[in-house]
Amino acid sequence: MFKRTIAIILIFIVAFTSMAFAKNQTPSPITPYALDAVPLNNEGQHHYLLLCTDQWDFNPNRLGNTDGILLLTLDTRVKRVMLTSFSRDILVQRPDGVIGRITFIAKNYGPDALCEIMSTHFGVKIEKYILFDMKHVENIIDHIGGVNIEVNNAEARYLKRYAIPRDSTVPQMDLEGKYLFDGHAAVIFMRIRKVGNGDYGRTQRVRTVLSTIADKCKVMDKNQAEDLLGAIIDNIGLTNMSLADMFTALGYALDLRGAEVKQLSIPSADAHKIIMYAGMIVMDLDYEKARKSIADFLGDSFLVVD
Template sequence: MGKRYKKNEKKPINKKKRALIVVTVIVIIIGLVFGIPYYMINRQFSKINTTTISRDNSKLGIDSNAYNEKNKELQNDYINILLMGVDARAVDQDARSDSMMIATIDKKHNKIKLSSLMRDMIVDMTGHGPMEGLNQDRLTHTYAYGKGELTLKTINENFKMNIKNFVEVDFFGLEKIIDQVGGVEINVTSEEVPYLNSYVKEVANIEKVKPTLVTKPGLQLLNGKQAVGYARIRYVGKSDFQRTERQRTVLTKMVEKLSKMNLLELNTAIGEMLPNVTTTMDRSDIISLSKDVLLKKINKVDQLRIPIDGHNSTIYVRNTYFLGWDKKENIEALHKFIYEEDYNEESIK
């Protein structure tokens, strides 16, 4: 594992390559929402990389007493998929899922719901490194210890979810998509400029190209590298909390640009993104879900961040920083957000 930072120890800006959020995956859903013909979807989906995981609920951390035949209709109305942003460039076991979202296709209310899970939350799992011998560790570390399947299992167990599939991407894919839509307009503050540029330089150096830096603050059109750099900032404002806000800003701007594209442009954009996607869903599953999205004309996006305000805290275990969270209140908030009036303690324990 990479270095763990102790209390009062400042983290370097560029030592660790950070993966971005899984916004690129949403491009698939957006593309379907805006009506790409079936044959175009089917052709593009052949570019997706697939991987397999267990289909045993117990091995995926799904509580069969909570999700059973009695609430099968509820499970059909609300489809949950884990979206992960990982550092796909890593050649060792140090890669982490730095960004995690639960994407819910809400067929009952015709919505797409995105629930961000903050990477530093302390969760119940087998500890490693400084947490060796304990049954706790940081959520972001699950991917390094057991890849996507362990991350999915840990989220199901800690948040009482029923997720059976995941999609993972890297931020190089997002960079391409943003460039494909012509960039996004973002209001960058003077404090954010140097951090944004540091990430631009990092990626440009890896790609061996000349970096195009942001030279001033204010509302401006950012290209792919710049927008990715903006969304990775976590050292200005409220740390990782504000980083998730920046990520949602980039997503919103992408939605605005994509909604104005014609079918040919949108099809090309999806074609650019899909080779960077890995998923446990097969093509038939995706097509089936796509039809539901199309037929119900689902195009509204609601968002939530876990932990919620007022129910999180800074804690240290063995001098290592973690984000503490009140489980009862946060799990209840997450389930109410996803299931709305269908949530109750009896139907989803």
């Protein structure tokens, strides 16, 4: 018993010492572009920042953390839909000059500030955003009749343990396979964090759901697309897009029905390190590599055409 007690004490000492050491880690310096020095966007590419907070009940005066950050690019020149997801744990330089997690920017400084930070940190000029909460996303998915998602056994076990309603998938959630998810179950699926490849797996699940929505949009006619746009407008928390902007984006999307959906996750495995900073586990990016990944991803279509 005495030896066991000593062993436990030693474990706590080692753990505490390791945590104390980790908390002293200093993130790499971050040098954003000046806003007027952000590279020009590629011809025909239209960027929209899609954000989702970790709230079910939206309050514009008390935004939650930004749980989902995804850049939707409609490439009307080369006919591609491009999805770039960003981890919420990425370190950025805040508007006050202090380094902090990107998940807190919209909450503390507003979505427009997040657009500016995305532009100056990643070298893509982003001016338009739409911010949702989880209930908004649920409603939009329900509006289109749910989404078909293939899950692995680990994801299936998690969803069963989470106790999503028994009728929220068809067939009822059991083992790995393809299921029709209603809106609530799809949101829970996107937010899984403890299964698979950590935050990479989580951002991949977000892209999976959005790609599935895009696939359903491929067969929509103009009236159905306008009906979906109406549902989206009804479920927006905040945006700086006018109604005219919305219909312009709809026009781009209609022209891209049937287009290939390309995906990218930022950061890549070789472009960051995990550190402890301000008491949190965060991603310390190699911004030079991250910017090159995005530039190559967005520019690849131009190499094909040119």
